[in-house]
Amino acid sequence: MDEPLEARIGIASDVALLVQHGTVVGWSLSDPARYLTTGFAAPALTPPRRPPGSCSPNAWT
DSSP states (O other), rough: OOOOOOOEEEEESEEEEETTTTTEEEESSOOGGOOOOOOOOOOSOOOOOOOOOTTTGGGGG
């Protein structure tokens, strides 16, 4: 259904709730490109350091 919205209620500086027939039907960002990321970093090539043998394994979790 593509009916017009009754209201767009700002709840934060860039976020608004969309209201239709008295019910919140979604949300929107005023500047979505601001929240895009460039991707993830490459994984480390070295394995993580193991705890010393004298430490309890629970101390490292």
